[in-house]
Amino acid sequence: MNGDWGPVIVIKGDHKGKIGYYDDNDSLFSDEENIDPDFWDSDSWRDVEGVEEENLKALDVAIVYFGDFFIAKGYYLLPHDYIRAVTTDDLMKRREELHDLCGRFARIRDPDLDVEPEEEDSFLRELHYVDSTLVDRMIEARYSNVENGASIFISHSSEDKPFARWVATDLKASGHKPWLDEWEINVGESIPAKISLGVKEADFVIVILSENSINSNWVEREWQNKYWDEVSSGNIHVLPVLYRDCEIPELLKTKKYADFRNSYNDGLEDVLSAINHLVPSVE
Structure with missing residues (x-):
C-alpha cells in the first residue's frame, strides 16, 4: 500500500493489531545495523541497482505513528506488507x-x-x-461528495442499521457513493418516494441478509425492484451480503453472496472486488 497514507492497521509483527497513522515512506538497506530480525521475512525486499556493493537490498517501509501525529511520542518503520488500510x-x-x-x-x-x-x-x-x-x-x-465511483443503494432492516452504516462508511472511503436512508431522507420528505428514486438511480443494490431483513416487506420490495431490472438488462445490479444466518430468498439462491458472518473485512473485500469488476458494465 505504498503511498496510501492515512489510518492503517498492523497485520503482522510485534505491533500486530495496533492502529496508527501512515505518514510517509522511507527505506532500509541490508547493510544497516539494528534491522528488526523479523523484517528479513518480509516479501518487500528488492535489489538495489547501480551501487558498488553486490547483493545490496532495500526494504521500503512506512513511517507509522501510533497516535495523532502531534501527540505521538515517536514513529515506527514498518514494511508495507505489515500494514493495510483500516476498515x-x-x-x-x-x-x-x-x-x-x-x-x-x-x-x-x-x-x-x-x-x-x-x-x-x-x-x-x-x-x-x-x-x-x-x-x-x-x-x-x-457529508462529503464523491465525483466518481458506483452509486450503491443499501437495502437493510432497521434492526441492522449499525452494520449498514459501517458498510456505507467503508464504501464511501473506497470512493463509491452509498445511498443510506438516514443520510438521504430529510425531515418532511416522502420516505417511499425517496427510496424509490434511490433504488432507480443506483448502479447496484446491496441487500443485507439476516432474519430481520428477510421478514421485512420494505427490504424485499427494494431489492426486487432492482432484481427485475437486472433480469431485463442482463447486467448484475443486486449484490447479496450475508450478515447473519438466515434462509436465503428464493430469487437470490443462485447468486454468490459476500459472507460477513465470520470476517467483516473478507466480506467487504469481496463486495468491493465485485463492484470494481462490474462498474464498466453499468456505465
Missing part, C-alpha cells in the same frame, strides 16, 4: 480492546489488569487517534 470494523474492534486496556472502567471490569504507566499512556494516545478517526470517517461518509 470501520477494525476501528470499532480496536476501540473496544483499548477501552478494556486503558478506559475509565478498565480496572473495574478486570481488577487483575496489569498495565505499566508508560504502556497505558501509549494505549491512550492510540485510543484518541482511533476515536477521532472514527468520527472523521462517519462525518466524511455522510
Whole structure:
C-alpha cells in the first residue's frame, strides 16, 4: 500500500493489531545495523541497482505513528506488507480492546489488569487517534461528495442499521457513493418516494441478509425492484451480503453472496472486488 497514507492497521509483527497513522515512506538497506530480525521475512525486499556493493537490498517501509501525529511520542518503520488500510470494523474492534486496556472502567471490569504507566499512556494516545478517526470517517461518509465511483443503494432492516452504516462508511472511503436512508431522507420528505428514486438511480443494490431483513416487506420490495431490472438488462445490479444466518430468498439462491458472518473485512473485500469488476458494465 505504498503511498496510501492515512489510518492503517498492523497485520503482522510485534505491533500486530495496533492502529496508527501512515505518514510517509522511507527505506532500509541490508547493510544497516539494528534491522528488526523479523523484517528479513518480509516479501518487500528488492535489489538495489547501480551501487558498488553486490547483493545490496532495500526494504521500503512506512513511517507509522501510533497516535495523532502531534501527540505521538515517536514513529515506527514498518514494511508495507505489515500494514493495510483500516476498515470501520477494525476501528470499532480496536476501540473496544483499548477501552478494556486503558478506559475509565478498565480496572473495574478486570481488577487483575496489569498495565505499566508508560504502556497505558501509549494505549491512550492510540485510543484518541482511533476515536477521532472514527468520527472523521462517519462525518466524511455522510457529508462529503464523491465525483466518481458506483452509486450503491443499501437495502437493510432497521434492526441492522449499525452494520449498514459501517458498510456505507467503508464504501464511501473506497470512493463509491452509498445511498443510506438516514443520510438521504430529510425531515418532511416522502420516505417511499425517496427510496424509490434511490433504488432507480443506483448502479447496484446491496441487500443485507439476516432474519430481520428477510421478514421485512420494505427490504424485499427494494431489492426486487432492482432484481427485475437486472433480469431485463442482463447486467448484475443486486449484490447479496450475508450478515447473519438466515434462509436465503428464493430469487437470490443462485447468486454468490459476500459472507460477513465470520470476517467483516473478507466480506467487504469481496463486495468491493465485485463492484470494481462490474462498474464498466453499468456505465
